[in-house]
Amino acid sequence: MTTRNLPLVAMLTHSAALSGAELLVARVAAARVETEVIVVLGEHGPLESLLSGLGVEHEVVALDPSVTEHAADAAGGLLAKGVSTLRSTRALARRLRDLGADVVVTHSAKAHVYGGLAGRLARIPVVAYVHDVVGAAGASRANTLVLRAALTTLPAARIANSRTTARSLGRSGPAPAVIGCPVDLPDQAAPSAPGPFTIGMVGRLTRWKGQDIAVRAFAAARALGLDPDARLRLIGAAHFGTDDHHAAELHTLVTELDLTAVVEFRGHRQDVDAEISACDLLVHASRRPEPFGQVVTEAMALGRPVIAADAGGPAEVLTHGEDGLLVRPGDVDALAHAILRLAGDEQERNRLARNGRHSAARYATPHIVAQIERVLVSAAR
Template identity: 30%
Template sequence: MSDVILSPPDQQIATLPEEPQLRPLAKVAHVINGEFYSGAERVQDLLGKCLPSFGYDVSFVCLKPGQFAESRSASVGPIYDLPMRSRLDLWKAKTLADLIKQENFEIVHAHSPRNAMIGMGAAYLANVPFVYHVHSPTSRDSTHQFRNWVNQRIEQVSVTRAEKLVCVSNSLAAHMKSLGVPESRLAVVHNGVPQVFDVPYRELPVGDWTLGTVALFRPRKGLEVLLEAMAQLRERGHQVRLRAVGRFETPDYEQKIKSLVTQLRLAEAIDWVGFTNDVVSEFAKMDLFVLPSLFGEGLPMVVLEAMATGVPVVATDVEGVTEAIIDGESGIIAIPNDPNNLAQRIESILIGTVDWRAMRRNAMERHAESFSDMAMARGVASVYDEILQRTPAVLETV
């Protein structure tokens, strides 16, 4: 156990749940990468915050310690650093199994192919149930086909011992079923983000429009497509600016994007914000949120966050997006990897063909009904309840 590092005490301070549970907490170890803080990490963070309301105490085990520990907003539950020396450092499964026994964890819940491999082995050695969270289609997770193939094979082998696979969208559940996972082992729990109760009233933008996008910028996010669409819109006389929130995955990709910006003469029309923990305040500075992903999504958290804050969304037709957005009603759906179509769909809002005010109102209502963080936690807790044969927690509103 000497290579398990427990984060400082200030990261272990638990807060009282918003809705008190009336049964003893069962302990769950969420095995994560922890290197970045993006969509999947936001899910993990919110589950750590909300699951105690449904009878489950969450701890995190980071196999690639990094940005998660310093960026998570909830700060609930301890973080154990268990850094892998390489992708093949399978001995970490034994170390994790020892930790599971020592801390009396009742479920191991993994979130990526790497930590599925370690989590599965540790759960087997410790004789506790194993759950796997499917955040995106591994076979289409990046532009590196060999890496995708390797990760898919690791995932397929690792999930054979999973009691349940939690898929963040129906499209992902169908994808896993096509790979041979029995339907009885699949559960769909849509992602969710906190409801924003004090969204300020906003007037319809006139003249200048600020387009926004939030991502860990990498090739499959389609930033090039958005830049080309934006250049078209400016050529047609629309005064649009871009507010880009997030960091680049690699320096090489950043250089490629900045070169394209220069080529399209957009340098003066883009604000590069970088990474921020306060995404909600960034949405308040956007008139439209654009997610131009090419592929490889599950149910994008940033789409839900934009909906919650009343920022109309234009997103491409990739996995999970159409489960959150109703085209023309609570958002706009565009064709992936098609700058012309993306420009046309954005323009339909700029010229008033689509009602910006109605879309804003409908998006907030749809989020509140179906995509809150508590709804997500309730769904995951129901999976745990089924596995442990527990009666669902009885909640009382304070």
């Protein structure tokens, strides 16, 4: 480590995949001003290359494979894996002491548990940066209890990415600072996309993200008069084994609805901004409340109008009819009519896009990182 005058922040995440929380870690670490940052990963993976490209110091403190295994229920059953979790926790605590970290920030459900424990063992203040709704549908009761206990007892401070996430933490433990996710705001909106009218949806191919809802709404909008040349682009891939079945079902649904010529499966893409810019409209259709919904603010920053599910973070970001449209989660008919409304009204799309860029400025990276660093500097020993 080099000589430093700023507090050293160790940002922990068990995963080195390029998912929402990990991309946020990279963005915040690269933009820090009032702190020094080292990102500590629990495994090797593509996040390492991204961090290297951004000039962010990072290292891997390899966790037991039973701790880092990827599963849809992200709390991971760490209590049931007590021996391996304890071994990993002790090794991490030693490394954090050797690094001279002034504050530890945990960024994933598993990291909140093993990283929170490691920070306490090393006698270093812990900040839990919570990116997910605790106790969301699909999480087991046992893992939710473990995660909630860790988030209540281990951190000295907590950050929640939305009011929705903050409410899920309950009333015990430090009062969370609600800080939205940072977004890079280009000087100008992305140029208009050439070719047929294109609707984009970005996200992991998993049932709760609602790609099937978007496909059905697209089909319904076509039946109501949407330009038959219009396209739907699904940007994202299945991440966990349980997602593979949903991805197969989506392909089957597209075939059954005779949409194979107009629905594109783009898979995982590195340059999400370019994918969004190639669309005329972005749709968000999650079945359950999204913790924040970074893709919503990313589209707004790029000057693309957004239709989003009226729940969770997107409902906090958007004001219906002013800087986007909100529809009831899971309502195929409402989403179809919203798509049809914007597809046929370029002036309205442009108005929502302009207002959306103005609203996205609230989440500009320098502004959000400054808020995050205030919490971290305050918590540092």
